[in-house]
Amino acid sequence: MNDVLQLRKEIARLEVDLERLKRQLAHLQKACAHEFVETPLARTCAKCLQTESLYY
Numbered sequence: 687m688n689d690v691l692q693l694r695k696e697i698a699r700l701e702v703d704l705e706r707l708k709r710q711l712a713h714l715q716k717a718c719a720h721e722f723v724e725t726p727l728a729r730t731c732a733k734c735l736q737t738e739s740l741y742y
């Protein structure tokens with residue numbers, strides 16, 4: 687039982703970290719002067735790795 691509680695705590699902690707890192711990444715990608723490299727299906731920024739689909 688103790689292990690289960692420990693795992694739940696660890697998961698909760700990682701989820702907080704994940705949200706923080708996602709926000710950090712979104713912030714960096716928003717501020718990036720993108721340099722897109724195109725493939726037939728998508729284009730990806732070489733600097734921040736933001737990907738945009740070319741299928742609309």
Ligand SMILES: [Zn+2]
Pocket residue numbers: 715718719720721731732733734735736
């Ligand atoms: Zn970029």
